[in-house]
Amino acid sequence: MLHRTSSRSFRVGVASAALVSALVALGPSEASAQYYSRRGPSAGAVAAGVVGGLALGALAAGAARPYYGPGPAYVVEEELPPPPPRRCWYEREDVWDGYGYAPRRIRVCR
Numbered sequence: 444m445l446h447r448t449s450s451r452s453f454r455v456g457v458a459s460a461a462l463v464s465a466l467v468a469l470g471p472s473e474a475s476a477q478y479y480s481r482r483g484p485s486a487g488a489v490a491a492g493v494v495g496g497l498a499l500g501a502l503a504a505g506a507a508r509p510y511y512g513p514g515p516a517y518v519v520e521e522e523l524p525p526p527p528p529r530r531c532w533y534e535r536e537d538v539w540d541g542y543g544y545a546p547r548r549i550r551v552c553r
Contacts, residue, residue: 453507454504454507457500457503457504457507458500458504461496461497461499461500464496529552529553530552530553531550531551531552531553532550532551533548533549533550533551534548534549534551535547535548536548536549
């Protein structure tokens with residue numbers, strides 16, 4: 444389970460990395476400076492890069508969020524009915540006594 448501070452610092456790190464990468468990508472390089480001087484900047488490519496970076500950042504932040512499970516729920520405990528009373532009765536059982544079977548009455552309860 445992630446602590447709140449470590450999760451927050453991770454999010455800040457991801458956001459700052461996304462910002463730095465966006466700034467580096469927007470900065471001119473030698474090849475792009477020559478290209479822009481001849482034909483002009485392509486605003487569509489810049490916008491697509493920014494939108495794509497934001498989308499990837501949102502996916503990373505969503506994946507880093509811990510799952511805490513469902514929220515609290517109220518449980519109403521109902522009283523259970525008492526168990527039914529025990530029933531007892533006598534049954535006849537034939538028991539071997541060494542010489543033969545002798546009838547005996549036994550008490551059975553359920």
